[in-house]
Amino acid sequence: MNKNKQVGYLGPEGTFSHEAVLKVVDETDEIKPYPTILNIFEDLEDNKIDMAIVPVENSTEGSVLITLDCLTNFNNIKIIQEFQIPIKHNLLIQHGKTIDEIKVICSHQQPLAQCREYIYKLKKPVQSMPSTANAARYVTEIETAAVIGNKMLADKYDLKIIDENIQDYKNNVTRFLVLKKDAKTKPTGHDKTSIIISLYDDKPGGFYKVLYEFKEENVNLTHIESRPSKEGMGKYLFFIDMEGHKLDENISRVLMKVEKKVKMFKILGSYETINC
Numbered sequence: 136m137n138k139n140k141q142v143g144y145l146g147p148e149g150t151f152s153h154e155a156v157l158k159v160v161d162e163t164d165e166i167k168p169y170p171t172i173l174n175i176f177e178d179l180e181d182n183k184i185d186m187a188i189v190p191v192e193n194s195t196e197g198s199v200l201i202t203l204d205c206l207t208n209f210n211n212i213k214i215i216q217e218f219q220i221p222i223k224h225n226l227l228i229q230h231g232k233t234i235d236e237i238k239v240i241c242s243h244q245q246p247l248a249q250c251r252e253y254i255y256k257l258k259k260p261v262q263s264m265p266s267t268a269n270a271a272r273y274v275t276e277i278e279t280a281a282v283i284g285n286k287m288l289a290d291k292y293d294l295k296i297i298d299e300n301i302q303d304y305k306n307n308v309t310r311f312l313v314l315k316k317d318a319k320t321k322p323t324g325h326d327k328t329s330i331i332i333s334l335y336d337d338k339p340g341g342f343y344k345v346l347y348e349f350k351e352e353n354v355n356l357t358h359i360e361s362r363p364s365k366e367g368m369g370k371y372l373f374f375i376d377m378e379g380h381k382l383d384e385n386i387s388r389v390l391m392k393v394e395k396k397v398k399m400f401k402i403l404g405s406y407e408t409i410n411c
């Protein structure tokens with residue numbers, strides 16, 4: 136008998152990650168909210184869930200760093216798909232309250248950052264919470280608090296939307312990854328491959344030698360990001376995303392060449408970009 140797939144996401148209900156997970160699951164799948172992104176990776180690694188959806192990059196604020204760190208540390212978890220959703224923020228408060236009565240704006244740190252200019256104009260302090268939905272729960276208890284989050288929060292937590300589309304940049308989108316343990320994918324024609332590398336030593340041309348290989352194989356890079364390797368000041372890991380699947384001839388060649396030139400090399404997956 137086919138067991139229903141269990142799919143983890145950053146909860147509780149009403150987060151943007153909840154909105155995102157609903158876009159990619161089947162009716163038969165069970166979705167499971169988690170308090171943190173780290174907990175999602177742990178349960179996926181321990182086979183307690185079959186799949187997971189995690190935010191990885193926002194067009195305003197950049198990478199979701201905990202996701203990058205977990206991708207580095209959990210060796211068997213692979214990216215199998217990616218997709219983007221528009222992130223439209225709203226300001227919500229308890230029914231019967233007015234903005235003048237609000238003393239604090241609560242949300243996940245990403246939405247707070249995505250609405251920085253808006254909050255600055257409100258001239259009210261902020262409080263960071265584990266997710267937008269946790270913040271909404273808090274607002275149901277504290278009548279002088281407001282939450283920044285999506286429209287789903289109004290119904291789920293019985294709150295009133297007092298301002299819409301408040302993100303500082305109107306084209307605010309977040310890219311999400313679909314993750315699976317030990318997964319293998321086939322090329323679809325619209326794939327990306329993500330790797331992590333570190334360089335042997337800090338000398339002129341070190342990174343150039345790696346980039347040169349991508350140019351030689353005509354591989355288009357879509358993102359490069361450095362993160363501290365945690366080995367000491369000035370020591371970095373480089374996250375590199377490229378167009379193509381690792382089974383494509385030029386990608387397979389470039390990965391072999393790059394692997395020979397670097398100290399640390401890890402493939403995070405070759406995965407399809409899907410439209411939601």
Ligand SMILES: O=C(O)C(=O)C[C@]1(C(=O)O)C=C[C@@H](O)C=C1
Nearest residue numbers: 150151152190243245266267309
């Ligand atoms: O708190 C939420 O609603 C989340 O789903 C988290 C999260 C994030 O970590 O980036 C997801 C997408 C948006 O960029 C804002 C917040």
